[in-house]
Amino acid sequence: MQKTRRMAGVAGLSVVALSLAACGGSENEGGEDGVNVGIKFDQPGLGQKVGSGYEGLDVDVANYVAKDAGLGKVTFKEAPSKQREQLIKSGQVKMVIATYSVTDERKQEVSFAGPYFIAEQALLVAKDSKINGVKSLSGKKLCSVSGSTSATKLKEQVPGVNLQEFDTYSKCASALSTGQIDAMTTDDTILSGYAQQDSYKGKFKVVKGVGGDEIYGIGIKKGDTALCKKVNTSLQKMVDSGEWKKSVEKHLGAEYQLNAEKNPPKQETCS
Amino acid sequence: MSQIFEQFDVISFFWMTIKLTALAAVASFIIGTVMAIMRLSPVPVLRFVGTAYVTLFRNTPLTLIVFGSLFGISITLQFSISDTLSTNAFFFAIFGLAVYHAAFVCEAIRSGVNTIPLGQAEAARSIGLTFTQTLREVILPQAMRGAITPLGNTLIALAKNTTVVMTIGVLESAYFLSKVSEDASSQLNNAFLLVAGFFVLFTVPMGLATGYASRKLAVKR
Numbered sequence: 001m002q003k004t005r006r007m008a009g010v011a012g013l014s015v016v017a018l019s020l021a022a023c024g025g026s027e028n029e030g031g032e033d034g035v036n037v038g039i040k041f042d043q044p045g046l047g048q049k050v051g052s053g054y055e056g057l058d059v060d061v062a063n064y065v066a067k068d069a070g071l072g073k074v075t076f077k078e079a080p081s082k083q084r085e086q087l088i089k090s091g092q093v094k095m096v097i098a099t100y101s102v103t104d105e106r107k108q109e110v111s112f113a114g115p116y117f118i119a120e121q122a123l124l125v126a127k128d129s130k131i132n133g134v135k136s137l138s139g140k141k142l143c144s145v146s147g148s149t150s151a152t153k154l155k156e157q158v159p160g161v162n163l164q165e166f167d168t169y170s171k172c173a174s175a176l177s178t179g180q181i182d183a184m185t186t187d188d189t190i191l192s193g194y195a196q197q198d199s200y201k202g203k204f205k206v207v208k209g210v211g212g213d214e215i216y217g218i219g220i221k222k223g224d225t226a227l228c229k230k231v232n233t234s235l236q237k238m239v240d241s242g243e244w245k246k247s248v249e250k251h252l253g254a255e256y257q258l259n260a261e262k263n264p265p266k267q268e269t270c271s
Numbered sequence: 272m273s274q275i276f277e278q279f280d281v282i283s284f285f286w287m288t289i290k291l292t293a294l295a296a297v298a299s300f301i302i303g304t305v306m307a308i309m310r311l312s313p314v315p316v317l318r319f320v321g322t323a324y325v326t327l328f329r330n331t332p333l334t335l336i337v338f339g340s341l342f343g344i345s346i347t348l349q350f351s352i353s354d355t356l357s358t359n360a361f362f363f364a365i366f367g368l369a370v371y372h373a374a375f376v377c378e379a380i381r382s383g384v385n386t387i388p389l390g391q392a393e394a395a396r397s398i399g400l401t402f403t404q405t406l407r408e409v410i411l412p413q414a415m416r417g418a419i420t421p422l423g424n425t426l427i428a429l430a431k432n433t434t435v436v437m438t439i440g441v442l443e444s445a446y447f448l449s450k451v452s453e454d455a456s457s458q459l460n461n462a463f464l465l466v467a468g469f470f471v472l473f474t475v476p477m478g479l480a481t482g483y484a485s486r487k488l489a490v491k492r
Contacts, residue, residue: 082449085456108457141356146440147450164356165440171342180346 035071037062038079038087038096038219042170045193045251046099049078057189058097060247061116061238065095065218068234082147085109088219095231096219099187101149102268111224112217113231113270116244118262121150121211122188124176124195124204131183134210137161140182143172150186153211169194177203187214192256208257215265228270239264275451275458275465284447285469291364291433291443292473296426298369303376310381311410313402321377329374333435337367341439357440364436368429375425383418384410388492416488423481427474444469 039047039058047058054076066074071094079087079098087093088110099119102112123142125131131140138160144151146165155163164181166172172184173194184191188206195204218235220227238244244264252258275281309321328336341363344350352362387410395405434445444466451462 082452085452085459103454105455105457146437146446147453149454162354162356163440164360167438167440175342175346178346180349 034073034075035066035095036075036077036093037066038077038084038093038098040080040098041078042168043099043190043193044197045253046189047097048193055251056193057117057247057251058099060243060251061218061235062095062097064238064243065231065234068237069230081145084219088221091221094220094227099190099214099216100219101187102215102217103149106219109222110219111222111228111271112268113220113228114217114235114267115215115265116218116235116238117189117216117248118259118265119187119189119214119216120208120259121153121185121214122191123183123185123207123210124173124191125183125207126176126179127203127205129182129205132207134158137183137210141180143175143181143184144186145169145172148186150211154185173197173200183207185210189252189256192252195255196253206255213262217268225270232267232270235267272461275455275461278455278458279447279451279462281447281465284442284444287441287443288430288433288469289473291361291368291436291441292426292430294365295368295372295433296429298365299372299376299425299429300422302369302373304380306373306377307380307384307414308406308411310377311384311406325374325377327374328371329378331371333367333371333432334438336371337364337436338438340364340367340370357442360436360439360441364433364439364441368433368436372425372429372432375428376422379418379421379425380414382421383414383416386417386490387413413490416485416490419481419485419488423477423485426481427477430474430477431470 039054039056039062041047041049041054043056043058046056047054048056059076062074062076066072077087077093079093079096081098084096084098084100085106088096095113096110097116100106100112102115106112123131123137131137134154134157137154137158139162141162141164142151142154143164143166144154146167148165151163151165155161164172164175166175169184169186169190172181175181176184177200188208191204191206194200195206218231220231235244248256248258248263306321306324309317310325312318312321341360345352345359345363351359353359391409391413392405395409400408433443436443437445437449440446448459448462448466452459
C-alpha cells in the first residue's frame with residue numbers, strides 16, 4: 001500500500017511537471033472549517049477566474065452545495081483536466097466541479113455525486129459558416145484540446161477531418177476567429193461560453209447534434225457515500241429552489257439551447 | 272499493463288518521439304554548424320548574426336519557440352507546409368526544436384574549436400590556406416571530434432525536449448501521458464512507467480555511444 005501510494009505520488013508529480021499549466025502552491029490545504037473545491041479557471045460560463053473572484057455555473061453549484069451541506073467557506077483551486085483525479089485522491093480538494101464528465105474509466109478512480117448538468121458535444125463555427133453537422137466536417141479543419149475525448153470521438157465518425165490540437169481551448173478560439181480553423185469541438189456549454197465572450201461576440205455560432213451527452217458530475221473521493229448523499233441532497237434543493245435554473249440562465253446566456261428533456265438531470269444513486 | 276496497449280496505440284506515440292528526435296537532430300546539426308562557422312568567420316556581420324542567433328534562441332523557452340512557430344508562422348502569417356494540420360504541426364514542431372537546439376549545437380562546436388591550439392590556425396594561414404580551406408582541412412575536423420561529448424549531451428536534451436511539442440498537438444510520448452491522465456487515470460502509473468522506461472532505453476545508448484566515440488576519436492595531444 002505504502003509502495004503504491006508513493007508510486008502514485010511520483011506519477012502525479014510527473015504529470016504536474018509535464019502539463020504546462022502549473023498550479024499555484026498548496027497553502028491553506030484543507031483549511032479548518034473551509035472546503036477546497038477544484039474548478040476550471042479558464043472556461044467562461046462555467047468556471048472562470050475574473051479578477052480575484054470566480055464566476056460560472058460550476059462556481060455557483062460549489063458555493064450552493066458547500067453552504068447548504070455545511071461544508072464551510074469555499075476555497076477555489078484550479079483543477080486542469082489532467083490533474084482532477086490526482087487532486088481528489090491526494091485530498092488537495094474535496095470536490096471537483098469542473099465540467100467533469102462521468103465516465104466508467106473515471107469511476108474506477110473517483111466517485112461522482114450528481115450529475116448536476118447534462119451537456120452535449122457540439123461545434124463552434126464562424127457565424128457565416130456552412131458547417132451544419134458531422135457530415136459537413138469532412139476535409140475541414142477542426143480544433144480541439146490535446147488528448148481530449150471530443151476530438152477522438154469525431155475523428156472516429158469523420159475520418160477525413162483535418163485535426164489540429166492545442167493545449168487550451170483559448171488557442172483554438174483564437175485560431176477560429178482568424179479563420180485558420182473551420183470549427184472547434186467540445187461540450188456545447190464551453191462553446192457557448194466562448195461565443196458569448198466580449199472579444200468574440202457575434203462572430204461565432206454553436207452547431208449542435210454532433211455527439212453524445214456529457215454528464216457533468218461532482219468528483220469526490222472514491223467510496224465517500226456520506227459526502228455524495230449530502231451533495232445530492234443539496235443539489236436537489238438547488239434545483240427545487242430555482243437557484244439552479246437562475247444560474248444556468250445567467251451564465252450560459254439566452255442563446256444557449258438548454259436540453260430541457262435531460263436537464264435538470266436525475267441524480268444517480270451514491271455508491 | 273495489457274489494458275493500456277489495447278486502449279492506446281502506445282508504439283505510435285513512442286515512434287513519433289523517435290522521428291521528432293532524429294529529424295530535429297539532423298536539422299539542428301546543420302543549422303548549428305552554419306552558425307558556428309559564422310561565429311568563427313573573419314566577417315564582423317556574420318559573427319554578429321551568429322552571436323545574435325545563439326543569444327536569442329538559447330535564452331528563449333522552447334515551449335514559446337515551438338508554439339510560436341506554429342501559431343505565429345502558420346496560423347497568423349498563414350504559411351503552411353502541409354494542408355493536413357497534423358502533418359503541418361509535425362513539421363513546425365521539428366522546425367521549433369531544430370531552431371532551438373541549433374543554438375546549443377553551435378556552442379558545442381565552438382567548444383570543440385577551443386580544444387584546438389591556436390597555433391594550428393596560424394600555421395594553416397602561414398602555409399597559404401584560405402579561411403575556407405583552414406576551416407575545412409584543419410579546424411572543423413578536429414573541432415567535431417572534440418565536440419562529440421557536448422553534441423551527445425545536446426542530443427539527449429533534444430530527445431527529452433521533444434515532449435514539449437504536445438503544446439501543438441503532436442502525438443508523442445508526453446501527449447500519450449496526458450491522454451491517459453485525462454481519459455484513463457487508473458492506468459496512469461503504468462503509463463508513467465512505460466514512458467520513463469522508454470526514455471531510459473532511448474537516451475542511455477546515446478550517452479554510451481557518444482562517450483565511446485569521443486574516446487575513440489578524440490585528437491590526442
